[in-house]
Amino acid sequence: MGLELFDTHAHLDDDRLREQLSEVLVRAGAAGVIEIVTIATTAHSSAVCVALAGHHPQLSASVGIHPNHAAEAADADWDKVASLVDRPEVVAIGETGLDRHWDFTPFAVQEDYFARHLDLARRCGKPVVIHCREAEADVLRMLCDDHARHGPIRGVMHSFTGVWATAEACLAMGLHVSFAGMVTYKNAQDLRDVAAKVPLERMLVETDSPYLSPVPLRGKVNEPAHVVHTAACLAGVVGLQPEVFARQTTSNARALFGRK
Numbered sequence: 001m002g003l004e005l006f007d008t009h010a011h012l013d014d015d016r017l018r019e020q021l022s023e024v025l026v027r028a029g030a031a032g033v034i035e036i037v038t039i040a041t042t043a044h045s046s047a048v049c050v051a052l053a054g055h056h057p058q059l060s061a062s063v064g065i066h067p068n069h070a071a072e073a074a075d076a077d078w079d080k081v082a083s084l085v086d087r088p089e090v091v092a093i094g095e096t097g098l099d100r101h102w103d104f105t106p107f108a109v110q111e112d113y114f115a116r117h118l119d120l121a122r123r124c125g126k127p128v129v130i131h132c133r134e135a136e137a138d139v140l141r142m143l144c145d146d147h148a149r150h151g152p153i154r155g156v157m158h159s160f161t162g163v164w165a166t167a168e169a170c171l172a173m174g175l176h177v178s179f180a181g182m183v184t185y186k187n188a189q190d191l192r193d194v195a196a197k198v199p200l201e202r203m204l205v206e207t208d209s210p211y212l213s214p215v216p217l218r219g220k221v222n223e224p225a226h227v228v229h230t231a232a233c234l235a236g237v238v239g240l241q242p243e244v245f246a247r248q249t250t251s252n253a254r255a256l257f258g259r260k
């Protein structure tokens with residue numbers, strides 16, 4: 001039996017992937033990618049992700065509003081996201097979080113939306129997908145606050161690029177840690193050292209496609225099939241055969257997202 005991988009974070013509604021989706025999914029299947037969560041970034045994207053998941057059995061969806069899109073969201077957009085959470089195709093809430101790299105959305109608005117997603121995820125019993133860019137202290141502050149009030153947080157720090165102390169704090173609150181193509185970059189030894197310390201049963205892999213293609217495909221449009229390179233790199237980091245690493249991370253993702 002070959003690899004069985006779960007790409008926990010792909011933006012299949014992005015034009016670059018959606019316009020050739022059947023080929024993208026064939027290539028993913030051929031590479032051993034048996035499950036993909038298509039991750040929403042806006043209310044419209046949430047509806048598209050749910051529709052895509054309804055058409056393709058290997059897909060499931062998240063619904064949510066990305067911090068960089070929160071400024072353009074109207075009240076009706078949030079209501080639309082909330083109205084989709086109980087759909088069977090929906091396995092996660094997000095992506096949400098905080099981003100100080102871009103300033104598309106005032107920080108207070110990002111915090112408001114992050115808190116809303118954390119609350120919505122608890123109410124519907126689905127995991128939360130967290131984006132953190134140059135905002136580790138702020139994300140930790142809000143997560144610690146939520147954890148202090150409500151207990152363990154089910155979800156994932158997606159495309160993790162932070163330091164070990166941040167990963168450790170997130171793991172202690174119950175979160176999973178997911179790595180994308182950046183961990184394969186030549187200059188990313190610090191991140192590989194962090195990955196080596198993450199307990200295997202809490203680790204996930206993802207592409208974050210169409211962004212962040214892993215080595216040796218860096219610079220190309222990323223797609224779910226490329227997660228094999230990230231998984232191979234991480235298997236080496238933790239000292240496991242790729243098949244064993246794939247089986248464990250796929251089982252982690254299935255349990256977190258409730259996919260049998």
Ligand SMILES: [Zn+2]
Pocket residue numbers: 009011039095208
């Ligand atoms: Zn993303």
